[in-house]
Amino acid sequence: MRVSQVARSCFNTLRLNFRPAPMTRSHFTYYPTAVGPGDAKKMNMFTAINNAMDLALEEDSTALLFGEDVGFGGVFRCSVNLRDKYGKDRVFNSPLCEQGIAGFAIGVANAGATAIAEIQFADYIFPSFDQIVNEAAKYRYRSGGLFDCGSLTFRVPCGAVGHGALYHSQSPEAYFAHTPGLRVVVPRGPIKAKGLLLACIRDPNPCIVFEPKTLYRAAVEEVPTEYYTSELGKADILRKGKDVTLIGWGTQVHVLLEVAELAKEKHNIDCEVIDLVSILPWDTETICNSAKKTGRVVIAHEAPFTQGFGSEIAAYIQDKCFLNLEAPVKRVTGWDTPFPHVFEPFYLPDKLRCLTAIKDIVNY
Amino acid sequence: MFKVAGKISSRLDSRLLLRCSSAQPLAPCVEETVESQSQPLNNASPQELNLGDEYRVVYLPKDFKLHRLNAGPARAVAIMKSQAREYYRQLLTVRLLESAASRLYKEQLVRGFCHLYMGQEACAVGIRAAMRSNDKLITGYRVHGWAYMMGVSARGVLGELTGRRSGCSGGKGGSMHMYGRNFYGGTGIVGDQVPLGAGVALTSKYLQDGGVCLALYGDGAANQGQVFECFNMALLWKLPMIFVCENNNYGMGTSSQRAAANVNYYTRGDLMPGIWVNGQDVLAVRSATEFAIKHAQQEGPIILELCTYRYGGHSMSDPGTSYRTREEIQKVRQQHDPIQGFGALCLEQQILTADELQEISQMARLEMEVATRAARKDGEPPLSHLWSDVYSGVYEGKLSGVHPGIEA
DSSP: OHHHHHHHHHHHHHSOOSSOOOOOOOSOOOOOOOOOSSOEEEEEHHHHHHHHHHHHHHHOTTEEEEETTTTTTOTTSTTTTHHHHHOTTTEEEOOSOHHHHHHHHHHHHHTTOEEEEEOSOGGGOGGGHHIIIIIITTHHHHTTTSOOOTTEEEEEEESOOSSOGGGSSOOOHHHHHTSTTOEEEOOSSHHHHHHHHHHHHHSSSOEEEEEETTHHHHOEEEEEOSOOOOOTTOOEEEEOOSSEEEEEOTTHHHHHHHHHHHHHHHHOOOEEEEEOOEEESOOHHHHHHHHHHHSOEEEEEEEESTTOHHHHHHHHHHHHSGGGOSSOOEEEEEOSSOOOSSOHHHHSOOHHHHHHHHHHHHTO | OOOOSSSSOOOOOTTSOOOOOOOOOOOGGGTSOOOOBOOOSSSOOSSOOOTTSOEEEEEOSSOOEEESOSSOOOSEEEEEHHHHHHHHHHHHHHHHHHHHHHHHHHTTSSOSOOOOOTTOHHHHHHHHHHOOTTOEEEOOSOOHHHHHHTTOOHHHHHHHHTTOTTSTTTTSSOTTOOOBTTBOOOOSSTTTHHHHHHHHHHHHHHHTOOOOEEEEEETTGGGOHHHHHHHHHHHHTTOOEEEEEEEOSEETTEEHHHHOSOOOGGGTTTTSOEEEEETTOHHHHHHHHHHHHHHHHHTOOEEEEEEOOOSSOSSTTOOSOSSSOHHHHHHHHHHOOHHHHHHHHHHHTTSSOHHHHHHHHHHHHHHHHHHHHHHHHSOOOOGGGGSTTSSOGGGSSOOTTSOGGGOO
16 A cells, blocks of 8 residues: 555654664755845744843833743743843743643733743643633633733744654644634744744733744744834735645644645646734635635644644635635644654654645645 | 754753853752661561561661651661562662663654653652552653553563554553553653542542552642642542652752742641651662551551652753752762662671672663663554554544545
8 A cells, every 4th residue: 555655665764773863854844934134143943032032021121031941041942041131030930830820921911011921832731721711811801901911922832843742742722723812823933933922922912822843943044133023913925826725834834835846846736835823813814815816725734633723714714715616625634643652754744645635636 | 961862952052151050959868978877676667577588677867757747657677688689679770771761862762752760769669669569659751760660561661762562552652651550650741640649549449449549740740739639639538649759859940949939848738747758768768658558548648758869851852950060960979879879788788798789780781681672673553553542442443534545
C-alpha cells in the first residue's frame, strides 16, 4: 500500500544513526516575511518577543510580566534581561499554579495595570481555562462595562515542536475561539510576533497570543526595531493565486507556502495562501473574498479534526459563499487522537497530505 | 556542556551571561554532614527481624521533624544483610538507568522532554522498601526510577523512552508516561496526579483491600491549588493516603524559597500531620514510610516531605546551572549522595564488604547494558497504534477524523 511505503521511507529517514548527526526533523521550511523600509534588525522569534516586551514595559509603567521561570529569562528565553532592566517588582516568577496565575492576571488588569502573563506551555493552560473563560471573557459583559480586564495579555507557547509528544505540542486555540469576549491570535514569525504582542498589550480586550514554539529559533527575519503594532482581526494574503485558497496559521502557514510552490511546479495549480493571524475575531471578509474568487478552499491546522477551528471557517464559508464554491471545503488537520509520542510525523498535516488535498479538490 | 537535541530552545548556553540566582541558602537537609552511630536495639523498626539473616541496628543521624504528631518514625532501624544488598542494588540500578537514559538522549534516540531522577534515588528505594504488595503509588513526570522500582523492567523503561513496542506503554507514552501494577504513573501535567491519588485511596478504602495510596509531587507542584483541594478531601473522608512531597528544592528554574511562602511542605496540610525526612538517607525514608503507612491505615492521611536534590537540570533541555551554582551541586554530590552514603554505611557497619558492593555494581551495570541494547534495537510500534487506545472496545478500528487512506 502506498501509505505503508511512505511510512517505511519516513521510518528509514527517521531512523537515527549512532553518530549524533544533526537531523532535520521539522516538517516545515520557514518562509520569512519581507518588511518595508525603516530600521530593522535580524531577529529570531524569541528575540523579537523580547524586544516587544522591552518596548511595552518601557512605554507603559504599569506593565507587569509574570509567569513560571520568567525571571531568569524564561524557558524559551523570551524574557531575557527584562528583570535586570525593569526590576523584580515588574518582572517576576510566579509559583507553579496556572489557575492562580490567570486569576491573578485578571485581577491585575481589572485594577488598571497592564498584565502580561505567561503560561509556560499551552498544554498547561487548562487549569486556567475556568479563569479565562468565566472571568476574563465575561467581566465587561457582566459589569455592564464598569470593569474589564482589557489590559490583560496571555502569552502561551503552543504547537508541535518535533518531539513534544502529548503535553508539549498541543494547539488549544479552538477551545478559546469558542468564548466570546476574548481575542486569540497566532503569529507566524518574528515580525508578526512582535507586532501582534504589542497590539494585544494595547488592545482593550483580554488577549491570548499562542506562539508556535518551534518558530522561536527557526524563524529569523529582519524585524523593525521601533514600536509597531500589527492589525488585529486582519488576515494576511501571503501569496496570491486563482485556483485554490489555502488557509492556515502559525507554523502551518509555512507548510502551506511550500505546498503552494509544489502545486505550481508539479501540477500547475495556482494557490492563494492566507495566514489567518487572528482566530478570534477572525477576518471573515478576506477569507470570503478569496473563497469566492477561487471557489476551492483547503484549511490546514495541527489541532485535531473534530471541532478544530477549521470547522468554524468551513461552516462560515459554505454559508456565505455557497454559490461560488466549486467543491466542498476541505480540512487537513491533526487526527482525532491525543498528540502522539512517536507517531508525530504521521499525525501532522504535512506537505504531502496538503498537496493531496489540493489535488483532490481540484479534481472534484 | 552537551548539545541539546531538538530544534526548540531551552538550551541555556553557559557562555551567555545569564545571571544565576543569588546564593541561596541550601535547604536544611543538605547543610549538615552525615554521621552514623551504632546504638543498642531499643525502639527498633516495626519490621519483622528474620534472625536467620545477619542484621545490624543503625541509629539514623538526622532526626525527623514532626507536625501535629506526638511520636514519629523510629530512629533506630534494623537492616538485614539481604536488605542491604537489595537496597544498594536498587539505588545503583536507578542511577545507572538514568545514566543510560541520558546517554540515549544525547544520541538523539530519546527525544522530547526527559526528566532524570539522579540524586533522588533514596526516595524511591526507601519508599518501595516499606510498601506492601497492595499499596499503590502515583507520581509526576520524573518517573523512570519509579517505574523501575514499581516493577517495570529496565528494558520496559528504556524501550518506552526510545519509543519501542517493548516499552511499558507500547512506545506511546514516552518519558513521562510509564505505568505498572499498582503504579498509576506518570503524568506530564504538574499536580494532576494528586487528586488521582486521592481517588485511588478512596477506592482502596471502599473495597477494603487494606492498601494505602502514596501520591508523590514536588516542591513546585506543592503550590498547585488541586493539592490543597486534596488535603481537604483526604482529611474530610479519612482517606488512607500518604502525600509525599519530593522536595528537591527547585521547581524547574525557581528555587522553592522563591516559590513558596511556607517552605515547610510537611506542614502545609494544616490539620494533617506531617513528617520531614532526610530524603538522601534510604533507611530514614523507609522508616518514615513504614510509620506513614500505619498512620494512613489507622488514623488518616499524612504528609511526608522528603528533602532531596537532583543533580541534573529539570529535564535534559535544562543544564540546571543558570539558577543554581555548580558548587552547590558538587557539594551535594560529595557530601549527601544517597548511593555513596548507603555504601559507606554498609561498609562501616560491616554488613557488606567492598567486594560485595563491587559485585552488585557489576551486576547492575550488566542489567543496564542489556536493557540499553534492547532499547536501541527493539521494534517500533506499528502505524495502526497511532489511533489505537483512544477509546475502548467497539470504537477501535474505525475512528472518525482519522483519514481512511492511512488504515493499514
